[in-house]
Amino acid sequence: MNDNKISTGLKGLDTILMGGYPAACPTLLKGGPGTGKTVFSLGFAHAQLQQGASAVIATCDESPERLVGYMDRFGMAGSQHLASGKLVLLDFRPNLSETVVGEYDLSPILLRISHAVENSDAAILVIDSLQNLLLGLGVTEPRKEILELFDWIREKEVTTLVTMSASLDNQPHSLLEEYAVDCVIHLSQNLDNQLMTRYLRVLKMRGSAHGSNSYPFSLNHRGVSLLPITATRLEDAMELQRISTGIPRIDSMLGDEGYYKGASLMISGRSGSGKTIFASTMLNQVLQQGEKAIYVSFEESEGDLKRNLQSVGIGLSGYLDSGQLLIHSGRAIEMGLEDHLITILNLVENESPQILVLDPVSALMDMGSSRMVKMLMIRFISHIKLAGTTLVLTELLPDASADYSDLAISSLVDTWFKLRQVESNGELNRLINVVKSRGSKTSNQIKEFTIGDSGILLEDPYIGEGEVVVGSARITRIKQEQEEAERKRYELIQIEQALSTLQATYESKQKVLGAEFESERSELMRKITELKRQAGQVLEQRDAMRDARE
Amino acid sequence: MAKQIVRLYVLGYTPIAQRAIENLKLLCQQPEFSTVYDTEVINLLDQPSLAEEEKILATPVLIKKLPEPMRRIIGDLSDRERVLVGLDIFTKDSDIRE
Known part of the structure; x- marks a missing residue:
């Protein structure tokens, strides 16, 4: 946290402003109606109150009771801080029944603020909104009293947040921006596709760097949330799990x-x-x-x-x-x-x-x-x-x-x-x-x-035939393959059977042939023996005849 | 009937404040005013908490609380007629004019 910055109470905005609002000097929060100026200022006050510091809020358009109600609703413990005396609310709402006769000055504004700040020893001051204060008094030119107020703020080193409507963008305001304040933040709302988006932009900040883009932000029951781009640095921790x-x-x-x-x-x-x-x-x-x-x-x-x-x-x-x-x-x-x-x-x-x-x-x-x-x-x-x-x-x-x-x-x-x-x-x-x-x-x-x-x-x-097949086609393909295999298996069995049949035929034929061979051979052998015997008898008879003649 | 008090709040005796005090004195010479009201001048520098109490944003301011309704007139009170109208007091002159 920077020494010369004071936390805004909003994490995102602190990042954009590199620490917070500049300390000991006034910051101007500009924005049209409904852009969330009041919520920003309440958030700021709350952040300080949380740290035990005192805060003075000068309210120029809402009653102090309503402001406390807002704080309670946003979970900022407004009533509690009010009761403890840490939170001081100044009712600066102009009294519209007042008649103006002749010249006057606005010195009571400074008197009341300085009185309240000094009595409560407040670290911060919020004025919401300057616009209404000035308009309510029929003031259209920059009054020297207002400039005196800013001078006093600087002299007493009170960190101050001043809100102002941006809808009436005329001379007094730009003078305020150029001269009186050290930091100007602009709030706006855009309508895209009939949906509203709120944006925040820092216009100037003396003596300090700050995020310069237009940042979207959101207002909800919990207060203000911002998405600063600065949080998108690529530095997230390495995760191996x-x-x-x-x-x-x-x-x-x-x-x-x-x-x-x-x-x-x-x-x-x-x-x-x-x-x-x-x-x-x-x-x-x-x-x-x-x-x-x-x-x-x-x-x-x-x-x-x-x-x-x-x-x-x-x-x-x-x-x-x-x-x-x-x-x-x-x-x-x-x-x-x-x-x-x-x-x-x-x-x-x-x-x-x-x-x-x-x-x-x-x-x-x-x-x-x-x-x-x-x-x-x-x-x-x-x-x-x-x-x-x-x-x-x-x-x-x-x-x-x-x-x-x-x-x-x-x-x-x-x-x-x-x-x-x-x-x-x-x-x-x-x-x-x-x-x-x-x-x-x-x-x-x-x-x-x-x-x-x-x-x-x-x-x-299923990857077959060079392509992936899905769904019932895949199932069909698988079925077809199974059938094909079944058929092949059947064919194999048949061939095997044929082979064994062939073998059996061959063997039986061999047996028959052996038997035939055997009987044929023995027949022939018998004939040979017979003929040999007959031939012997002829020779014996011839020898017997020759012997008889002799 | 007891007279009501009209208070003039100033912040230091500036030239504008002094003019307002002078004009208030002149006002007190009007019988329509002086028969009904007493006046009191308060310097807020002496009693700063009164500025908060009365929710004063500009000085000088003349505040009449009673009788109701409350009236507040900011400025040096240089236009006596308008001050009287502002306090719901109508002079014979203004009645005739209207």
Whole structure:
């Protein structure tokens, strides 16, 4: 904290002003009606009161009672501080029944302020608003009394916040800006697409650097919230812990380990492609680990979401009851984009969940020019990252988009899934692929998944004949293959049978042939023996004849 | 009937304050005024908390609390007629003129 700055009571504004309002001198807060000047000044007073300092608020348009009421409502303990005497309220509302006759001066303003500041030993002074004070008194020119007041503020070194309406931008005010104050902050509200966005800009700050952009801010029941771009420095801590998506096969698509804790993930897909179930599965996984989670839905009410997820086996009621899970439902058109993002950031800041689901983030995208939306999303994602929360965004792709993302934030996210539905053979089949995942060995495959009673189920991939086949075509293909194999097996059996038949035939024929051979041979042998015997008898008879003649 | 008190608050005896005191004195010479009101001059430098109490933003200021309604007149009171009108007192002159 800078020595010559005093905290504004708003974290974001302190960052923009590099410490706070300049100490010991006046700061001018300019803004049209309804831009939140009073809330800023009450926040400032509250921050000082919290630290035990005293504060004097000179109110020129609202009654002191109402101011205290506002503080109480914003949780700033107004009545309590008033009772303790730390908070001094000066009623500077002009009395409109007063008649003016002749010349007068405004020295009582300084008298009352100095009296109150010195009596309460106040560190800070708030004047809300100078405009009304001057107008109520019929003063249109810069009065020397007002300049004297600023001189007195400097001399007494009272840190002062003066608010002034910017609607009447004429001479006295620019003189005040140029001469009397050290810091000028301008508040404005713009209307984009019929939604109002508030902006803050620092016009000047003597002797100090300050953020110079136009910063969106939000006003809600908790006071003021700002999104300064300075918080988007790329200095978030490195996170090595991996978290499972809850679907083992998806984890393995991300290099076997899931995503990095605190990463930002985006799931893109057309209507009905399973984005919500996918995001909820990841959310459920984190809840099962006992960590906190926030689900922001722009499409479904809490009840609808609970019922719809129950049907796919994701039961959230228990987590909701225990406060582990917070579901924040709202239509996108309820408020401006900045308000949405700031509301969500506040939720994250309060709950510090491990995972935040925004379903669908594309609902916010119609709420401004794409450049503006991208700028805000950069801030938003950086903030979430700094908080160490895993961010899961779903993106609804229009049917005419041909599955191309028209959201220019894909470069901001760490991991990007794409869900698709492919039509073939009269059916739609669900496919998922990882478009990118920083720091992981990403699978390049397109996987098919189905949604059943127990959530998302990834099918075995069928890759045959050089192409991936999905759905019933995949089943048909598998059937065909099985039949083919069956047929081959049958054929094999047949051939084997033929072979053994052949063998048997051969063997039996061999036996017959052997028997025939054997009988033929013995017949021939018998004939040989017979003939040999007959031949012997002839020779004997011839010898006997010759012997007889002799 | 007891007279009511009209108070003139000044912040130091500046030239404007002195003019206002002079004009108040002249006012007291008007019977319409002096029969109803007593006057008192208060210097806020002596009693700064009165400025807070009376919620005074500009001086000099002439404050009449009673009878109701309360009337406050800012300035040096240089226009006597307007002061009297401002205090709901109508002189014979103004009645005739109207």
